Structures are given as structure tokens and as C-alpha cells.
Amino acid sequence: EIVMTQSPATLSVSPGERATLSCRASQSVYSNLAWYQQKPGQAPRLLIYGASTRATGIPARFSGSGSGIEFTLTFSSLQSEDFAIYYCQQYNNWPYTFGQGTKLETK
Amino acid sequence: QVQLQESGPGLVRPSETLSLTCTVSGDSVSSYYWNWIRQSPGKGLEWIGYIHYSGITNYNPSLKSRVAMSVDTSKNQLSLKLTSVTTADTAVYYCAASYYNWFDFWGQGSMVTVSS
Numbered sequence: 001e002i003v004m005t006q007s008p009a010t011l012s013v014s015p016g017e018r019a020t021l022s023c024r025a026s027q028s029v030y031s032n033l034a035w036y037q038q039k040p041g042q043a044p045r046l047l048i049y050g051a052s053t054r055a056t057g058i059p060a061r062f063s064g065s066g067s068g069i070e071f072t073l074t075f076s077s078l079q080s081e082d083f084a085i086y087y088c089q090q091y092n093n094w095p096y097t098f099g100q101g102t103k104l105e106t107k
Numbered sequence: 108q109v110q111l112q113e114s115g116p117g118l119v120r121p122s123e124t125l126s127l128t129c130t131v132s133g134d135s136v137s138s139y140y141w142n143w144i145r146q147s148p149g150k151g152l153e154w155i156g157y158i159h160y161s162g163i164t165n166y167n168p169s170l171k172s173r174v175a176m177s178v179d180t181s182k183n184q185l186s187l188k189l190t191s192v193t194t195a196d197t198a199v200y201y202c203a204a205s206y207y208n209w210f211d212f213w214g215q216g217s218m219v220t221v222s223s
Binding site: 032034036042043044045046049055087089091094095096097098099100101 | 151152153154165167168169201203207208209210211212213214215216
């Protein structure tokens with residue numbers, strides 16, 4: 001099974017600032033990676049698939065990059081509604097696996 | 108846009124069978140692959156498996172011996188059964204729709220506690 005490792009566990013950032021989250025796979029997943037956002041009491045929401053393609057309705061301030069084993073999710077300018085937990089997920093191999101999440105909190 | 112709603116008992120006794128239903132609205136069950144995913148504080152997000160309306164299934168090897176999924180096209184519903192549950196199966200269970208291999212739409216989740 002492919003292990004997904006996210007860093008940092010928690011990131012404290014001020015609104016309006018730029019932020020970058022990282023996700024590393026234990027083996028290459030090519031570009032078969034998705035990112036999700038989860039707010040308290042809600043289900044995860046798809047943000048990015050194919051490592052860099054935004055899902056329908058996702059603002060342009062969210063961007064994904066990377067391939068192989070290293071991936072990043074970048075926020076160009078954080079809005080108040082962006083503070084949440086973010087998960088990466090690989091779908092190159094079964095079973096599909098998720099990272100443990102990065103909590104993005106207000107500084 | 109497809110909407111999903113999970114339902115089922117919130118409490119299951121150890122060694123018994125967990126049964127959940129996911130009702131699909133806004134689209135047909137034939138349009139997607141249907142996944143079950145669970146989330147617990149200890150193990151995070153865990154993909155349980157998927158089913159296609161044609162009957163094709165793919166289960167996580169870690170749960171394969173205890174899992175069964177089905178689709179009822181007449182009711183636009185999915186179901187999940189997990190046998191011989193233990194406290195480690197306590198989690199929020201989500202159904203999620205995927206057209207390819209990522210999860211496009213999620214239900215709100217159903218909390219299941221395994222306890223005597």
C-alpha cells in the first residue's frame with residue numbers, strides 16, 4: 001500500500017498571506033493525486049485532481065503542483081474560509097490512500 | 108449535481124454486522140462508481156471500496172474479508188455491510204461518488220459507534 005505523508009501537521013498563517021502544503025508518496029503515483037478540504041462537521045470537498053486540475057467551482061487561488069512522489073498545494077492569498085484541514089489522496093494504486101492531513105489555522 | 112445521504116444505526120454491538128445505506132439523488136446510480144470511505148481519529152481517512160452499478164466491486168484488502176457492497180438501481184441506493192465489527196470500526200462512514208478515481212461528491216457522513 002502507498003503511504004502518503006503530509007507536512008506540516010499544522011500550519012499557522014495570517015489571512016492574505018501565501019501558504020504551501022506538502023504531500024509525499026512512498027512511491028511514485030505519477031500525477032494521480034487529489035486534494036480535499038475538510039471543515040469541522042463536514043465531509044471532505046474535492047479541490048484538485050490530476051495533481052493540478054481544479055475541480056468545478058474551486059477558486060483560482062488554489063493551485064496544485066508536483067508529480068512522482070512530491071506534491072504541493074498552494075494558496076496565493078488565504079481567505080478566512082480557507083482555514084480547514086487538507087488531505088491528499090493517491091489513486092494510482094489500489095487501495096486508494098490518504099495522507100493524515102494538514103491543519104491550516106489562523107495565525 | 109448528485110447528492111448523497113447516508114443512513115443507518117449509530118450504535119452497533121461488537122461482533123455484529125454494521126449496515127449502512129446511501130441514498131442518491133440528482134443523478135442515476137449508473138452514472139458513477141460508488142465508494143465507501145470511513146474516518147476515525149486513529150486511522151484518518153480510509154477507503155473501504157467501491158461498487159459500480161454493473162456489480163463490479165473493489166475492496167480494500169485490509170477489510171475485504173468482512174465487506175460487502177451492493178447497489179439497488181430501483182431505489183437509487185447503495186448499501187454497505189461490514190461483519191464482525193470491533194471497536195476499531197468506530198468511525199464516520201461516508202459514501203462518495205467517483206467518475207474516475209477521485210471522489211467528486213460526498214455524503215454528509217454517518218457516525219457509527221461500536222460498543223457493548
